[in-house]
Amino acid sequence: MKFGLRGGQLKFLSRSDVEKIHQTSLQILEEIGVKSSSKMILDFFAKSGVETDRKSGLIKIPEHLVKEALKKAPSQVTIYGRDPKNAIVLESGRIYFGLGGTPTPYILDHITGEMRRPTKEDVINATRLGEYLPEMDFIMTIAGAFDVPYELEYIHEWEALLTYTTKPIVYSAPGLFNVNKVIEMGKVIKGEEIGKEPPFGIYVEMPSPLMLHSSNENIFSLAKNSIPIVVGQMPQLGATAPITYAGATALSNAENLVALTLAELINPGAPFVLGSYVTAMDMRTGRCAYGAPEFAMGNIVNASLAEFYNLPTFGWGGCSDSKVPDAQAGAEVMMNSLIAALSGICLIHDCGYLAGGSIGSLEMAVIANEIAGMVKRIVRGIEVDDETLALDVIRDVGPGGHFLSHKHTLKHLSTLYISELFSRESEVKWIKLGKKDVRVKAREKVNKILSEPTVALDKTLSEEINKIVKKAEEEVLKGK
Amino acid sequence: MSELVEQIKSAILGFEEEKLVEVVKESLEKNVSPLEIINALTGALEEVGRKFEEGEIFLVHLVMAGETTKKVVSEYLEPLLKKSGTERKTLGRVVIGTVAGDIHDIGKNIVAALLFSAGFDVIDLGKDVPVEKFIEAVKKHNPDILGMSALLSTTLPVQKEVIEALKKNNLRDKVKVIVGGAPVTAEWAQQIGADGYAEDAVEAVRVAKSLIQVEK
Numbered sequence: 001m002k003f004g005l006r007g008g009q010l011k012f013l014s015r016s017d018v019e020k021i022h023q024t025s026l027q028i029l030e031e032i033g034v035k036s037s038s039k040m041i042l043d044f045f046a047k048s049g050v051e052t053d054r055k056s057g058l059i060k061i062p063e064h065l066v067k068e069a070l071k072k073a074p075s076q077v078t079i080y081g082r083d084p085k086n087a088i089v090l091e092s093g094r095i096y097f098g099l100g101g102t103p104t105p106y107i108l109d110h111i112t113g114e115m116r117r118p119t120k121e122d123v124i125n126a127t128r129l130g131e132y133l134p135e136m137d138f139i140m141t142i143a144g145a146f147d148v149p150y151e152l153e154y155i156h157e158w159e160a161l162l163t164y165t166t167k168p169i170v171y172s173a174p175g176l177f178n179v180n181k182v183i184e185m186g187k188v189i190k191g192e193e194i195g196k197e198p199p200f201g202i203y204v205e206m207p208s209p210l211m212l213h214s215s216n217e218n219i220f221s222l223a224k225n226s227i228p229i230v231v232g233q234m235p236q237l238g239a240t241a242p243i244t245y246a247g248a249t250a251l252s253n254a255e256n257l258v259a260l261t262l263a264e265l266i267n268p269g270a271p272f273v274l275g276s277y278v279t280a281m282d283m284r285t286g287r288c289a290y291g292a293p294e295f296a297m298g299n300i301v302n303a304s305l306a307e308f309y310n311l312p313t314f315g316w317g318g319c320s321d322s323k324v325p326d327a328q329a330g331a332e333v334m335m336n337s338l339i340a341a342l343s344g345i346c347l348i349h350d351c352g353y354l355a356g357g358s359i360g361s362l363e364m365a366v367i368a369n370e371i372a373g374m375v376k377r378i379v380r381g382i383e384v385d386d387e388t389l390a391l392d393v394i395r396d397v398g399p400g401g402h403f404l405s406h407k408h409t410l411k412h413l414s415t416l417y418i419s420e421l422f423s424r425e426s427e428v429k430w431i432k433l434g435k436k437d438v439r440v441k442a443r444e445k446v447n448k449i450l451s452e453p454t455v456a457l458d459k460t461l462s463e464e465i466n467k468i469v470k471k472a473e474e475e476v477l478k479g480k
Numbered sequence: 481m482s483e484l485v486e487q488i489k490s491a492i493l494g495f496e497e498e499k500l501v502e503v504v505k506e507s508l509e510k511n512v513s514p515l516e517i518i519n520a521l522t523g524a525l526e527e528v529g530r531k532f533e534e535g536e537i538f539l540v541h542l543v544m545a546g547e548t549t550k551k552v553v554s555e556y557l558e559p560l561l562k563k564s565g566t567e568r569k570t571l572g573r574v575v576i577g578t579v580a581g582d583i584h585d586i587g588k589n590i591v592a593a594l595l596f597s598a599g600f601d602v603i604d605l606g607k608d609v610p611v612e613k614f615i616e617a618v619k620k621h622n623p624d625i626l627g628m629s630a631l632l633s634t635t636l637p638v639q640k641e642v643i644e645a646l647k648k649n650n651l652r653d654k655v656k657v658i659v660g661g662a663p664v665t666a667e668w669a670q671q672i673g674a675d676g677y678a679e680d681a682v683e684a685v686r687v688a689k690s691l692i693q694v695e696k
Contacts, residue, residue: 103633105662150636174634207584236586281539282539284535284538286539286586
């Protein structure tokens with residue numbers, strides 16, 4: 001079980017700023033409300049005594065219900081993965097990095113260097129890469145299964161994830177059909193009491209502004225089974241949210257609080273991870289700009305709200321708008337990874353995303369892993385005590401000596417971040433080694449990792465999971 | 481007349497909705513014909529489009545100018561045109577929507593605003609639009625172009641289903657089909673038998689115009 005480093009050194013908002021945003025979120029929910037086209041969601045809120053308008057689908061949630069729900073949500077959530085030794089304990093401030101996000105429509109083929117449609121095989125390779133990369137604490141994806149019937153895309157991606165990693169998984173399973181199949185698959189690994197040791201958390205996103213879609217009905221199954229609900233709201237400044245950061249965050253946070261209230265009404269104590277995040281629309285192209293400074297800043301505000309609520313968080317880092325792993329990608333990835341970690345975001349996902357999440361890149365994931373290592377080193381900070389002040393060691397060595405052979409140096413060697421990928425050798429050596437830039441080295445590392453043996457799931461269990469996939473296929477395709 | 485054009489331009493390029501409404505009302509009082517006012521608006525929107533392409537202004541300006549103009553045209557000018565039995569001359573009619581299962585419509589809204597600004601008559605079906613609703617709309621509005629948006633890889637195939645349904649209903653040769661959205665590619669458009677594909681909103685206008693010109 002891992003207890004991640006504590007971030008949270010970076011703060012922009014005062015306590016009273018956070019309270020104002022929280023209060024605005026409550027007002028949004030009580031006075032403006034959210035809209036839903038889902039009968040299941042409307043029925044449930046109505047039954048719970050919430051004012052719902054069947055005709056317009058408007059749901060107005062009173063302040064007291066939200067506050068009660070906030071009290072019920074646990075401050076500590078653990079996602080175990082297949083192997084509990086990889087489990088990550090999430091609580092406000094503890095940081096973890098994750099490979100990728102939801103499926104990408106393209107992959108940057110690391111062999112040909114060309115962008116193309118990804119396949120299930122790519123999802124498997126991405127998962128194997130994530131399993132191997134030491135700084136990736138949880139696994140999403142940087143590909144997508146475009147070679148299976150589209151209605152079953154998520155089911156196949158889940159099969160790849162559950163089969164090829166032992167680490168905690170966070171991934172989408174929109175709608176009841178998907179989520180119930182995924183929970184069934186999870187039970188193959190963890191048994192009926194899956195909520196006691198959930199191998200995964202499920203990513204939930206509501207359309208902004210202020211909507212609940214039928215795909216969000218998966219909250220019911222998740223809450224009932226005590227599987228962590230990991231919210232990632234993405235309202236865009238000036239497009240699907242006010243252009244001013246405070247208002248956009250209040251909106252995003254209101255959307256989170258709806259999901260939280262729903263989950264805690266369904267099952268008090270349901271594990272919930274807050275993603276009161278704000279993103280930026282590029283005003284020249286209309287694209288969601290993952291490399292924008294405003295995008296990175298969403299982490300700071302989200303972390304402050306989560307600290308206020310004492311909840312774990314989901315946020316963004318390791319992603320870029322560049323189309324290849326280049327200088328732009330390096331700059332953006334370092335910026336958003338460092339900001340996310342210093343904010344104290346628990347689940348920092350999207351490592352290896354290029355083109356604002358449209359392209360997945362295995363090479364970029366390897367580079368992001370290196371950056372995550374550097375970031376974790378910085379977050380670890382500086383310890384000051386007798387041992388680290390090392391007065392006796394300085395006395396031992398004395399003026400004009402050296403510390404290289406002192407046992408104190410050897411003892412604390414692991415406190416230095418020693419880069420594996422980034423070039424630090426002499427320029428002459430660099431030429432001798434073939435003048436490789438970091439992308440070339442990352443590509444070599446991808447090839448090496450993919451030639452290693454897999455940690456594939458026990459055959460009997462993977463056959464069980466495959467049976468669920470096959471059955472889902474039959475159920476979906478028989479109606480066609 | 482040139483003074484009016486200048487006033488309209490200044491209101492649109494200054495992104496002042498109230499002022500635009502005021503200028504339009506005043507012009508109508510002075511007996512300027514609605515068609516003349518629409519021409520002036522179109523001229524101003526062309527300039528907005530040019531400025532955007534040259535990087536002088538941003539998407540927010542473009543959408544704001546388009547939506548404000550659309551409001552003025554539909555609230556103040558079209559009712560008068562209808563009364564007098566004349567019609568606004570447009571480049572053509574576009575029915576547009578985000579396909580079933582997909583509730584992402586900000587991109588589609590931008591395309592709709594730009595198409596309107598470029599001189600198209602735009603009928604927006606909204607988001608999460610079922611296949612049948614697209615078919616009904618094509619039957620009812622008889623558009624020159626049908627535009628479909630999808631953001632998710634899982635909703636992308638619905639674009640294909642709509643094209644198949646158009647064929648089944650013998651409507652396919654009556655309308656040009658454009659597809660767009662993050663996971664859409666030129667190959668995909670070709671594979672499903674769409675007539676056009678655009679990777680962004682500005683390109684969508686270009687493609688729409690070229691498809692119409694092929695028609696006429």
